[in-house]
Amino acid sequence: MKLIVAFFSLLVFTVAASAQTKLPELDKSPLDVSYYPDRYPLLKLQDKVNEPLMARVIYSRPTKNGRNVFGGLIEYGKVWRLGANEATEIEFFQNVKVGNAKIKKGRYTLYTIPNADKWTFIINKDTDSWGSFKYDEKKDLARVEVQVLQQETPVEAFTMVFEKVPAGFGLTAAWDNEKVTLPISLQ
16 A cells, blocks of 8 residues: 555656646757867867866857848947847956956956947956846946958857967957957966
8 A cells, every 4th residue: 555655646746747847948049158278178078288278258149040230130339248148258267358457367247339340348247147238337347449350251140269369369259241359368
């Protein structure tokens, strides 16, 4: 009798637990991550790391999907979360310099103000934000203007990648026909 009661209790618990779990649908703008050095976790796994971990960016990747992106979907002159969904987060694993600002190692939100010829990158100390709806300029740590480069081949999905540059490394963002790079150096 105890075995039957235990069996039915387990059956009821299993049915109740499975009925309550509703998994989310696949997001149209999936979350992605980029490291400097590029592919750091894989290099670490393969014992091929030859540079220390410097930075990581976590962002969502919207797609062009036939839309007019800059000056249309993304309005010029307004703060943008640099991706979709949650605001883009950048983490520095070493102290760095962005523009004239010294940034201590830690996690920050990365915004931008895109314009036709230049973008202003913003590093902000507020984190865990959705979009740029609660953006607070008073929490800015750095603002850096960079030139927009036009690309011949449009990029369908918003993409961010770190690249080595002579004075450190840069975070390149590309989407549609535009590409910009935020220069970052060591302190």
